[in-house]
Amino acid sequence: MNKLVNYFFRGILFVAPLAFTFLVLEAIFNWVDNLLPVDIPGLGLLIILGIIVSVGYLASTYFMKPIFEMFERFISKVPLLSLVYNSIKDLIGAFVGDQRKFNKPVIVQFxxxxxxxxPGFITQDDLSNLDLPGFCSVYLPHSYNFSGNIILVRKELIKPWDANGTDAMKFIVSGGVSHVD
Known part of the structure; x- marks a missing residue:
């Protein structure tokens, strides 16, 4: 009977994360696929992916880059729109793109x-522009959550963490359960 219970819990450890991952991916797929009113399943997703790749390509070309920059300058002048647009752009840019922010894992001494x-991530090395020379900003993500705190801390209280940014984030978000190489 004891072995049967152990097999059950071992099965739960395998099946539950797999099922949850599948359900989340299915929900995201369905949500994106239903953004366009197309009756063929998956076609809406393919069209949206094609549009995103095309916009990314156009934004990278020599001739279209100034137009995209002009559009962003226009958005930055509209009060509420600029706040929402720039916040979302900065958040997405922190994870992908040329200016990733969560690639400098550190340990902050309290x-x-x-x-x-x-553990956390340096988001700005120098805060002299805020009249805080010798300080930097560190993002401290919360475990099991998509939130965190930003702290301004003296550089001497920060110790570099020799870890990959992705592994460090997994370690923090998992509550220290995930292994860091």
């Missing part, structure tokens, strides 16, 4: 003895 520390 007490004088170095007994309390928290």
């Amino acid at each position: 007490d004088d003895g170095g007994n309390v520390m928290k």
Whole structure:
């Protein structure tokens, strides 16, 4: 009976994350696929992916780049629109693109003895523009959540963490359960 229970829990450890991942991916697929009123399943998703790739290509070309930059300058002048657009752009840019922000994992020391520390990511190396020379900004993600805190901390309280940014984020978000190489 004890082995049967162990097999059951081992099966749960395999099946539950797999099922949850499938359900999340299916929900995202259906949501994106239904953005366009097309009756063929999957065609809406393919069209949207094609549009995104095309816009990315056009934004990279020599002739269209100034037009996209002009569009962004226009958006930056519209008060509420610029706040929403720039916030979303910065958030997405922190994970993908040329200016990824979560690629410098660090450990922040919170007490004088170095007994309390928290992992995070440097988002800005120098805060002299805020009249805070010797400080940098560190993002401290929360475990099991898509939120976190930004702290401004003296550079001498930060220790570089020799870890891949992705592995460090998995370690933090998993509550320290995931292994870091």
